[in-house]
Structures are given as C-alpha cells and as structure tokens.
Amino acid sequence: MARFFNVFSLRNLLVLSLALNVSLILRVLYEKDSEVMNGLCLDKKRETLMATDSVPSEAQATETVYLSMPSFSSSSTADSNGGDRIINLDHGDPTMYERFWQQAGDKSTIMIPGWQSMSYFSDAGSLCWFLEPEFAKEIIRLHKRVGNAVTKDRYIVVGTGSTQLYQADAVEPLSVVSASPYYSSYPLITDCLKSGLYKWAGDAQSFNREGPFIELVTSPNNPDGYVRQSVVNKSGGILVHDLAYYWPQYSPIDAVADHDIMLFTVSKSTGHAGMRIGWALVKDEEVAKKMVKFIELNTIGVSRDSQLRAAKVLQVVTDGCEYPTSLRSLFDFAAHLMEERWKLLRAAVRQSSLFTLPEFSPGSCGFLNRSFEPRPAFAWLKCEEPIEDCEGFLRSNNILTRSGKHFGVGPHYVRISMLDRDETFYIFVERLSTIHLRQSRQVNETGE
Amino acid sequence: MARFFNVFSLRNLLVLSLALNVSLILRVLYEKDSEVMNGLCLDKKRETLMATDSVPSEAQATETVYLSMPSFSSSSTADSNGGDRIINLDHGDPTMYERFWQQAGDKSTIMIPGWQSMSYFSDAGSLCWFLEPEFAKEIIRLHKRVGNAVTKDRYIVVGTGSTQLYQADAVEPLSVVSASPYYSSYPLITDCLKSGLYKWAGDAQSFNREGPFIELVTSPNNPDGYVRQSVVNKSGGILVHDLAYYWPQYSPIDAVADHDIMLFTVSKSTGHAGMRIGWALVKDEEVAKKMVKFIELNTIGVSRDSQLRAAKVLQVVTDGCEYPTSLRSLFDFAAHLMEERWKLLRAAVRQSSLFTLPEFSPGSCGFLNRSFEPRPAFAWLKCEEPIEDCEGFLRSNNILTRSGKHFGVGPHYVRISMLDRDETFYIFVERLSTIHLRQSRQVNETGE
CATH class of the missing domain: 3.40.640.10 (Type I PLP-dependent aspartate aminotransferase-like (Major domain))
Structure with a gap:
C-alpha cells in the first residue's frame, strides 16, 4: 500500500x-x-425531471399494504401466477429477510433513549x-x-x-x-x-x-x-x-x-x-x-x-x-431460502424453454461446512431467440427487470432480484414457467 | 412559484x-x-489531507468521558474557570439539550424491532x-x-x-x-x-x-x-x-x-x-x-x-x-437556559471590557406569550482595539472560536457556540470575564 x-x-x-x-x-x-438514474440523465438532456416515475405504482401499493399489515395477502392476486399483478424485480429491496427478523423477535429490537x-x-x-x-x-x-x-x-x-x-x-x-x-x-x-x-x-x-x-x-x-x-x-x-x-x-x-x-x-x-x-x-x-x-x-x-x-x-x-437455538441463524435461513429459490427458478426456466441462466460450479464453504453452488442475489437471465428485448418481453408479462444493456451487455439479458418477499417471488416463478404456454394460448385465442 | x-x-x-x-x-x-473544510481546501492545494486534525483533542476527551458517563464532572477542571482546559466553542454541538432529554426520560425512547x-x-x-x-x-x-x-x-x-x-x-x-x-x-x-x-x-x-x-x-x-x-x-x-x-x-x-x-x-x-x-x-x-x-x-x-x-x-x-406537566416543555427549558446564558455572557463581556456583543430589540413572541430579546445560538463577539485577531487572542486563552474572516467579515469578530453543555459554558464565561485581569496579572508577574 x-x-x-x-x-x-x-x-x-x-x-x-x-x-x-x-x-x-x-x-x-x-x-x-436505475430507472431514476436513467430518468435523471435523460431528463438532464431535455431539461426536465418529471417524465419518469421511479416507483412503479403496483410496487407502491404492495409496499404500503405491507407496511401497515405485515402479511403476504394481496387483494390483487387473482390466480396462481398473480393475475395481472405487476411483479417488480428491477430494484432489489431485500425484503426476503423480513421474515427472519420477525421470527427473531425482541432480541433484535433496539431502544434509543x-x-x-x-x-x-x-x-x-x-x-x-x-x-x-x-x-x-x-x-x-x-x-x-x-x-x-x-x-x-x-x-x-x-x-x-x-x-x-x-x-x-x-x-x-x-x-x-x-x-x-x-x-x-x-x-x-x-x-x-x-x-x-x-x-x-x-x-x-x-x-x-x-x-x-x-x-x-x-x-x-x-x-x-x-x-x-x-x-x-x-x-x-x-x-x-x-x-x-x-x-x-x-x-x-x-x-x-x-x-x-x-x-x-x-x-x-x-x-x-x-x-x-x-x-x-x-x-x-x-x-x-x-x-x-x-x-x-x-x-x-x-x-x-x-x-x-x-x-x-x-x-x-x-x-x-x-449459540445455536431453535431459531436458525440468519445465514442458515437465507442460504436455505436462496437454494430453494434458485431451484424453483431453474425449474421454471426449464419449463418455459425461453430462457437460460448462468451455471455455477460448486465450491466448499468453510462456514456452512458443505459444498454448494453459488445462489446469487440476482439472476442474470438470458432470453433465447427469437426474443431480442428480454426486458421488454418480460415487461409485457408484467414482470419488471433490468435490461442487460445497462450492464455493458446486450438487451437479450436481464437482471432479476432474487431477494423480494416470498409471495412476489413465487408469483414470479409461477408466471415465468407458464409464459410460453400463456402466450401460445393467447395467440390461439385471438386467432392470430 | x-x-x-x-x-x-x-x-x-x-x-x-x-x-x-x-x-x-x-x-x-x-x-x-469549518476547520475540516478549511483543512480540505487548503490541503487540496498542497495535495495532502493530513495536516489538520479536525477534532481538538480536549473535545475528544470530554466527549468520550461524557458518552460513557453522563455527568458533568471533569477531571481536568482545575479551578473555577477550568484551568488550562481547552474550551471548544468553534463548532456548535448542541449538547446543551442533553439535560432536557435526560429529564424527559422514557417517553422519548424509541424502540425499533x-x-x-x-x-x-x-x-x-x-x-x-x-x-x-x-x-x-x-x-x-x-x-x-x-x-x-x-x-x-x-x-x-x-x-x-x-x-x-x-x-x-x-x-x-x-x-x-x-x-x-x-x-x-x-x-x-x-x-x-x-x-x-x-x-x-x-x-x-x-x-x-x-x-x-x-x-x-x-x-x-x-x-x-x-x-x-x-x-x-x-x-x-x-x-x-x-x-x-x-x-x-x-x-x-x-x-x-x-x-x-x-x-x-x-x-x-x-x-x-x-x-x-x-x-x-x-x-x-x-x-x-x-x-x-x-x-x-x-x-x-x-x-x-x-x-x-x-x-x-x-x-x-x-x-x-x-399537555403541560411538571416537566417544562423543551422550549421553556431551552428559552430559560438561553436567556440565562446570554445574561452571563453579557455580564462577562462587560467585566472584561475587551469585547462587545450585538444588541437586539425585544420582540413579542406569540408562542411564549411574552416579549423578549433574541438569544441566538451563536454569539457574534467583537474584540475591541488593540486586539486585531480575536480568534487568535481567545485561542491563546484556550477558547476555540471561529474567526469572523470565515463569515465575510474581518478577524476582529468571532462566532461562539452558545449550545454546549453547562459545564463548558460556565467555564467559558468565567474565563472570559477574567481574561483581562488574568492577562494583566500575567504581565505583572512576568515583569513585562
């Protein structure tokens, strides 16, 4: 140094x-x-800031509901993949962890006189x-x-x-x-x-x-x-x-x-x-x-x-x-959840046959005392041909993600947060797994 | 608009x-x-940041003591005006208010799960x-x-x-x-x-x-x-x-x-x-x-x-x-304290005959239902002739203040925080009131 x-x-x-x-x-x-960032940069050029709304309205609604009523119920959930509900996995609010801290209870409470x-x-x-x-x-x-x-x-x-x-x-x-x-x-x-x-x-x-x-x-x-x-x-x-x-x-x-x-x-x-x-x-x-x-x-x-x-x-x-107790450690909790989520995501991706995901080699973890594959906080999803604009394609299915073009890579990639609340994540993977089927069905129904 | x-x-x-x-x-x-600010600006010019220490060592010491032991005792207080203790009233940490909040007790405590x-x-x-x-x-x-x-x-x-x-x-x-x-x-x-x-x-x-x-x-x-x-x-x-x-x-x-x-x-x-x-x-x-x-x-x-x-x-x-209780409201507490401090400061200034302070006209306060003179959070003190560098003069008496030159005015002014803890403030006014006497005495003792 x-x-x-x-x-x-x-x-x-x-x-x-x-x-x-x-x-x-x-x-x-x-x-x-990054919507905001984009908004600001773009807006700078056209000398106005008001064009973009950084917080998608649906996300606002769930957020507000959640804050006042910490449960996973949602009035907008119409069917198993959430009906038309917008699933926002663009920014990665790590709300997945709320459940752990609710279970942890009073010992994580802080008092400041x-x-x-x-x-x-x-x-x-x-x-x-x-x-x-x-x-x-x-x-x-x-x-x-x-x-x-x-x-x-x-x-x-x-x-x-x-x-x-x-x-x-x-x-x-x-x-x-x-x-x-x-x-x-x-x-x-x-x-x-x-x-x-x-x-x-x-x-x-x-x-x-x-x-x-x-x-x-x-x-x-x-x-x-x-x-x-x-x-x-x-x-x-x-x-x-x-x-x-x-x-x-x-x-x-x-x-x-x-x-x-x-x-x-x-x-x-x-x-x-x-x-x-x-x-x-x-x-x-x-x-x-x-x-x-x-x-x-x-x-x-x-x-x-x-x-x-x-x-x-x-x-x-x-x-x-x-000092292990009946409550799992944060890392056990989150490792288990991430492992499960990545399994579900990979299964959904296989089922849709429209996407691919990175593959990782297992590594040995000295802390958890076992070998496992990485399960990142973001999924770097690639849309296969003929889809060129992966972010736009997912958006048309009410799934908001961040396009690969913001990461120095092409638009056939998107970044997806894996850290949202359970309900949001499950609706997401359910919807992802049926996108192909649903789209085919829509095409058939409209006679196109 | x-x-x-x-x-x-x-x-x-x-x-x-x-x-x-x-x-x-x-x-x-x-x-x-502003020491830090000054330090940074100056340092930028000479391409190093390490020359200035923004936190005076004495202030550090009292701070640390206070945080671990919330009382006003100080081991370094040798005589009624604090001996050689450095009184730092340059930056205005509003620690005067700690006493109110200690008295307010549990009702101001926050718990965050x-x-x-x-x-x-x-x-x-x-x-x-x-x-x-x-x-x-x-x-x-x-x-x-x-x-x-x-x-x-x-x-x-x-x-x-x-x-x-x-x-x-x-x-x-x-x-x-x-x-x-x-x-x-x-x-x-x-x-x-x-x-x-x-x-x-x-x-x-x-x-x-x-x-x-x-x-x-x-x-x-x-x-x-x-x-x-x-x-x-x-x-x-x-x-x-x-x-x-x-x-x-x-x-x-x-x-x-x-x-x-x-x-x-x-x-x-x-x-x-x-x-x-x-x-x-x-x-x-x-x-x-x-x-x-x-x-x-x-x-x-x-x-x-x-x-x-x-x-x-x-x-x-x-x-x-x-809902008035036996405890005074924050504004009553602080208004009383500021009034008292300004009285003490003005008395000290009169006694030393080396300084002057701004004079304010009384105003009618709709909230406190009475008329009073402003008692600002900072005292804008002027050193009279022949003192030209007021900040330097006070510093030689172990009182740290901020020179008027930083405020677009000359060095015959200084800004002094009025919001420090009681002990610090009382040492300050005591010392200020005797600066002239002490300096004369020193001059006499050393035979100059």
Whole structure:
C-alpha cells in the first residue's frame, strides 16, 4: 500500500474514496433504482425531471399494504401466477429477510433513549470519529465468525453510500473501470455527475489507457453472480473489492478475503436496506484517514441511530451462529431460502424453454461446512431467440427487470432480484414457467 | 412559484435543490466543522489531507468521558474557570439539550424491532417516497403548535444535509449569494466542490450580476443572530429561507413564516445533531418533486431509523407544549437556559471590557406569550482595539472560536457556540470575564 502514496496524489485518493462511495451507494441504488438514474440523465438532456416515475405504482401499493399489515395477502392476486399483478424485480429491496427478523423477535429490537447520540461525535478520539464503537466491534466479530474477510490490522470506515466525492475538480480525469457485465449504475453515475475528476472508462477487460486508474472488482459479481478477480494487467491502479455478496447465503466462503480495500453493506448481509449503512475494511492507515476526511466533508459522518441499530442486528446474527437455538441463524435461513429459490427458478426456466441462466460450479464453504453452488442475489437471465428485448418481453408479462444493456451487455439479458418477499417471488416463478404456454394460448385465442 | 418554471431550467433547479442541501448540510457543518473544510481546501492545494486534525483533542476527551458517563464532572477542571482546559466553542454541538432529554426520560425512547424499516421505501405512494409518514405528521403538528411556519398546502421534503447536488455540470455558472456576515461554510463548500454549476458570488448586498441567482436568507442569521429579509433587489432569483433558528428558545416568534422554500433542522430545534435530519417546507409541487428527485439521486433517501426517532422526539416536544406537566416543555427549558446564558455572557463581556456583543430589540413572541430579546445560538463577539485577531487572542486563552474572516467579515469578530453543555459554558464565561485581569496579572508577574 505504501506505493500508493508515491503514485497517487490527493486527487487520486479522492477518486479512491469516491470509488468506495460509489460502491456503497450502488448497493443502495440497486434497490432504488436505475430507472431514476436513467430518468435523471435523460431528463438532464431535455431539461426536465418529471417524465419518469421511479416507483412503479403496483410496487407502491404492495409496499404500503405491507407496511401497515405485515402479511403476504394481496387483494390483487387473482390466480396462481398473480393475475395481472405487476411483479417488480428491477430494484432489489431485500425484503426476503423480513421474515427472519420477525421470527427473531425482541432480541433484535433496539431502544434509543431521547438523550442518547445527540452529539455529532460517535468516537471523537478514533480515526473514524463518526463510527459507533459498538458497530465496529460487531463488524469485526461477524467477519471473524464467518471467515469471509481479514479484519486484523484493518481500519474500519463507515459510509452511507453517497456520491458526493465525485465533485472535486481535477486537471486530468482518472479512469474508473469494471469488467463487464458491470453494475449498471457505475456508468450512469459517472455520466450524470461529471466532475472532471474521473471518467468512466468502461469494460476493464479492454482497458488500455495510460495513467492511474481504479478497478472496481465486485465479487461475487452483480449482475451475473460469478466470482471475480482483478482483470486489468497494469500497474498504477487502485483495486477496490466490493464484497457485498460474499456471504454464505449467496456464495461458498472458500477463503478469507485479504485485499487492500474491501467493501461490505448491511443491506445485502442482513437485509436492512433502510439503514443504508456500509463499511470498508482498509489496510493502509493513510488511505483510511483520507477516506474518513472525504466522508467527513461530504456526508459528515453517518446516522448514529442507524449505526446503533446495525450493531444490534449484527450482534444477533453473530450470536445466532455462535449459540445455536431453535431459531436458525440468519445465514442458515437465507442460504436455505436462496437454494430453494434458485431451484424453483431453474425449474421454471426449464419449463418455459425461453430462457437460460448462468451455471455455477460448486465450491466448499468453510462456514456452512458443505459444498454448494453459488445462489446469487440476482439472476442474470438470458432470453433465447427469437426474443431480442428480454426486458421488454418480460415487461409485457408484467414482470419488471433490468435490461442487460445497462450492464455493458446486450438487451437479450436481464437482471432479476432474487431477494423480494416470498409471495412476489413465487408469483414470479409461477408466471415465468407458464409464459410460453400463456402466450401460445393467447395467440390461439385471438386467432392470430 | 409558477414563474420558476418559465425562468428556471432543470439546471437551475439543481442549484435550488443544492441550496436546500447546502443549508441542511451547513447545519451539520456548524458543529463539525469549518476547520475540516478549511483543512480540505487548503490541503487540496498542497495535495495532502493530513495536516489538520479536525477534532481538538480536549473535545475528544470530554466527549468520550461524557458518552460513557453522563455527568458533568471533569477531571481536568482545575479551578473555577477550568484551568488550562481547552474550551471548544468553534463548532456548535448542541449538547446543551442533553439535560432536557435526560429529564424527559422514557417517553422519548424509541424502540425499533429488527424487522421494521428494512425496505428502502418509507411511503412509496407519496411524493417524497423516503419521508416517514409519522415524521411528516409530527413536523406539521409542531409547526402548528409553535406557529413559526405555514404548513398548509406545503410539501415536506426530508434531507440528510449533503452536498452531492453541487456535482452536476452546467454551461453557465449560477450565482449563489448571501448577505454578509454569512455562514462560513457557504463559500468554502462552493470553492471546494466546484461544479461549474454554481458559483459563490459573495455578499448578497453587493450582488449585481446578470442572470438567475439563489439568495440564501438565514433568519435569525448565523453568525450574528439578526432577523433578515432578502436583500437582492432583482427579479429572476430563487429565495431559500433557512429558518433553522426560528424557534422560541432563540427568537421571538412574531409571525408565521410564509415563504416559498423554508428549511428547518432537528439539530437546532431539539438538539439531536447525531440524527442529521432536516426538512424543507415547499410551496410548489413541481419544485418539491424536483427536490425529491435530486435527493433521491444523491442521497437516495434518508435514514429511516433517524426519521423514526425524530418523529418520536418531535412528538414529545409538541406533547410537552399541549399537555403541560411538571416537566417544562423543551422550549421553556431551552428559552430559560438561553436567556440565562446570554445574561452571563453579557455580564462577562462587560467585566472584561475587551469585547462587545450585538444588541437586539425585544420582540413579542406569540408562542411564549411574552416579549423578549433574541438569544441566538451563536454569539457574534467583537474584540475591541488593540486586539486585531480575536480568534487568535481567545485561542491563546484556550477558547476555540471561529474567526469572523470565515463569515465575510474581518478577524476582529468571532462566532461562539452558545449550545454546549453547562459545564463548558460556565467555564467559558468565567474565563472570559477574567481574561483581562488574568492577562494583566500575567504581565505583572512576568515583569513585562
């Protein structure tokens, strides 16, 4: 890491910190949502923002119903595949996890007295003054238990996931790359928030420009779920490892990740998207300090309430691993659910014969003590010929997904969230399995 | 407001939204802190961030002590004016309010079960999808009770206070002005985060450029506490009224504020700085929608946990006004404390004969049903001749303040937080009152 400080100026570090924030924010943006991003970018061009409505109306309805009445009943469910109900799997609100936390009951409840956490300072004496010490402790405890990342001699920097760090000006733009298919919001944010400081340089595999660069390595990858390594074969780069999905419910934990900068988020590990809390494990003190300075300037710390709640939630997760009770651990719960969902999805895909899915090799998981195939948080679905616009095709069947074109790949792919509530997921797979039949039937009935 | 949409493009609205965020973030930055800002700006020039430590070590120490042991004892208090203890009143952590909330007890405690607020959506069907309905309800209830702002037919937009909206590029910069003395971080943020979109145009009173502009009207004003009105005498401007201090503990509430865009924050009204929650009351639906879109893109909503807690805290405040108990209402508590502190400060200033303070005319407060002089959250202290560098002079007496030069005024002024904990404040006034004597004594003792 020491070489960073010979090679990189503050400007570059800004970008590094930016990269952290990009990655954190992108985790948030997964759910909420590239439509908005697209809307904004497009709208910028035509100087109006009002054309797109980021929240599909049906999603609003279920959300509201659910919030006031936590059950899976839905008045709009007409038949086994949900009638005409719109199934929104574009953004990936991890509501699948609600059931676990309902079962977990009171032990995950947090109480915050009115007089607590009033000051801005969480831990004024520490390097990251806005990091709640209790949260830091639970982060370390969880990583140690799961064995998915080195925490020894690492600095923890908490973030809310924000893009402010794009802002600074710079003489020469710094290239930001990621191997395709890459997360759809990377180029969108880059293009929306042109700062002159960095420049989206596209697919890391074909990157051959001169000068310093940042490579974002998302592993397991969003959207396709594959394990990844850095692909740029050049020196002078900063590697940021986005390990949001490197948890046993999604991926066999086959090694303790040991990179210079590693990013995680509560949203995908415990399902608490509304907290919008992420953290970085950083090897080099100077890098960590600079990240803190930038997050301090740009987000001025992170909600203390959410951090306290995150600490409690992580504590329950780790306790559940260490002291088994009648209630399964979060990872058992989610691993079981993801396994079941992927089975159902693969069965539906086979039945429809219109789609294909990535295939994964099994890996040995040191945490769950067994070998299994990855079951990613997103399904990277391909529509087969003659369907060219997979997103449009699914949309005509009231299934909202995110087109492959946003990920640096063609429109014959879509990304589908696997983390929605049970009811939504079951309607989705049921509908997917019968799309071919239904469409044939419709064609026959209308005499076309 | 309708004319906005003839006059202003999306780019301009970006700046409007930016202005909202500036103001919200600035409330946060009050406390934490222009040193950092200065540090960053300076450091940018010399390409290193490590030179400044934003958190004075003494403040760290007391903070840590307090968090673990909520009492006002301090091991470092050697004599009646705190010995050599550094009194940091530069940033204004509103810790004065902790005592009220300790007395308020359990009714201000919030419980959040693990399964709650997991989704990103607070109220998916509403204009501001990331605004917790309960928080919105309590905002309206509080404003109605206090009578400080119109809420009828207004849209509420919640914000975390962030600067991301500075980011977008633009062909022509838009001028942002505020009458001096203006809040110190306006120009700093503007200069640090050059976006090409807007340009800090300095003192609103001398602003005479062509083209659209934003005028930030902070009333009562930070740093000097005076009530303000718009001063730019031109059409084509957007007025953003920052009413963070328009609460009865600081200012007589003599009218129901009725502006197009009004900003408030929990930090200065209830003292919950760590929540970092602010809100805007917006007259025009289209303006509100665009603000939401930008906050959605840039902060992607606001911590749901903090909003839930803010709702609870506001509820307790309003209940305390409506159903008087043995416990004074927050406003009674804080108004009494501010009145007492200003009396002490004015007495100390008289005693030292080295300083002067602004004088305010009494106003009639419809809420507290009496007439009183404003008692601002900051004291705008002037050092008299021959002291030229007031900040440096006070620093040599271990009192940290913010120099007038950051507010568009000379170094003979400083801004001093009036919202610190009792112990800190009392040491401060005691020391201030004896500075002259002590300095004379020192001079005599050393024989100079």
